[in-house]
Amino acid sequence: MSQTHAAPFEKYHGAGNDFVVVDASHPAVRGIPDRRAFATAVCDRSTGVSRLQNGDEHPSRPDGGATALDGGSGSALPEAVVPEPRTGADGVLFLDLSPEFTPPRVVMTLVQPDGSVAAMCGNGARCAAQWAHERTGEIEFMIDTMAGTRHATVDPGEPGDGYVEIEMGIPRIDEAVVEREIGELTVTAVDTGVPHAVAFVDDVHEIDLETVAPPIRHADVFPDGANVNVASRVDDPENSEGEGATFEQRTYERGVEGETRACGTGAVAIAAVAAHLGVVDGTVVDLRPPGGELRVRIPDGEPAHLSGPVTREYTGTVLPGVAEEPKDPPAAEGPVE
Numbered sequence: 459m460s461q462t463h464a465a466p467f468e469k470y471h472g473a474g475n476d477f478v479v480v481d482a483s484h485p486a487v488r489g490i491p492d493r494r495a496f497a498t499a500v501c502d503r504s505t506g507v508s509r510l511q512n513g514d515e516h517p518s519r520p521d522g523g524a525t526a527l528d529g530g531s532g533s534a535l536p537e538a539v540v541p542e543p544r545t546g547a548d549g550v551l552f553l554d555l556s557p558e559f560t561p562p563r564v565v566m567t568l569v570q571p572d573g574s575v576a577a578m579c580g581n582g583a584r585c586a587a588q589w590a591h592e593r594t595g596e597i598e599f600m601i602d603t604m605a606g607t608r609h610a611t612v613d614p615g616e617p618g619d620g621y622v623e624i625e626m627g628i629p630r631i632d633e634a635v636v637e638r639e640i641g642e643l644t645v646t647a648v649d650t651g652v653p654h655a656v657a658f659v660d661d662v663h664e665i666d667l668e669t670v671a672p673p674i675r676h677a678d679v680f681p682d683g684a685n686v687n688v689a690s691r692v693d694d695p696e697n698s699e700g701e702g703a704t705f706e707q708r709t710y711e712r713g714v715e716g717e718t719r720a721c722g723t724g725a726v727a728i729a730a731v732a733a734h735l736g737v738v739d740g741t742v743v744d745l746r747p748p749g750g751e752l753r754v755r756i757p758d759g760e761p762a763h764l765s766g767p768v769t770r771e772y773t774g775t776v777l778p779g780v781a782e783e784p785k786d787p788p789a790a791e792g793p794v795e
């Protein structure tokens with residue numbers, strides 16, 4: 459049967475790490491035949507979802523707009539002519555809300571642009587909490603991820619905006635990979651729900667991440683691959699709680715296979731490695747990825763917490779069955795959608 463029902467989506471970002479968010483219980487979303495192909499299509503930075511395709515000049519227009527990604531020919535859609543918000547996304551969040559619990563629960567599944575599923579995503583979980591807040595008015599949530607259930611708190615701002623904190627579990631340093639030279643960097647391995655490599659460098663802006671990161675991302679010491687972070691210290695007295703401990707952050711993400719504008723599990727990874735190496739004294743570490751600011755609280759032996767802004771960019775609809783490679787020749791029912 460061909461897919462013709464449009465799935466509503468909302469586009470959110472957390473400090474610049476952006477996601478197409480869909481309600482997993484919506485009939486059109488349940489009917490998505492292949493979540494991997496769907497994520498690959500809608501996340502594409504040239505031909506994926508965009509505000510323009512949705513005719514949505516108003517970020518929070520509730521009814522969305524015209525259908526994105528229509529047509530099954532695989533033909534490229536017109537390129538967005540405004541730089542912000544960006545076409546495509548760093549991933550798709552399939553969210554299943556159970557409002558009957560106290561606090562309400564959200565089952566979160568992140569499908570990445572390469573079709574892989576990540577066990578955890580700090581900024582995605584923060585966006586999930588904001589999304590659930592918009593639906594329930596509640597401010598506390600339990601976010602069920604493949605890495606565990608995480609408590610989230612929303613400090614609401616304007617509709618669609620908020621400052622969201624999420625519990626991130628206790629980071630696990632891999633003692634076998636501490637300050638090890640891999641490729642061009644000296645990295646420490648840490649698991650913050652997903653695997654990360656962290657390297658402290660003099661100036662993150664001098665690193666050619668697209669070249670330096672892939673050999674580390676694929677190194678043998680990371681059997682499941684790794685996200686690769688570089689961080690440089692730029693202490694800021696504004697972080698009075700953390701005695702100034704502030705790092706610039708850049709992250710090359712597994713699954714995106716490129717640099718993202720922010721990474722929450724990466725922020726926690728940097729803070730955890732900094733604490734482990736004795737680089738920071740306090741338990742509050744501020745991170746400055748390219749897309750915003752994140753704060754990590756990381757008390758010794760206790761779960762870390764990640765906080766930062768979340769913004770809803772726009773809403774729209776997308777045909778779930780599109781942009782898939784047809785597995786079989788189209789049946790008699792007509793053109794593949």
Ligand SMILES: N[C@H](CCC[C@H](N)C(=O)O)C(=O)O
Pocket residue numbers: 475576577578579580581582652653685711712713714718720721722723724
């Ligand atoms: N951007 C996400 C991380 C996604 C993890 C993913 N890239 C992987 O481990 O495959 C975050 O805010 O934590």
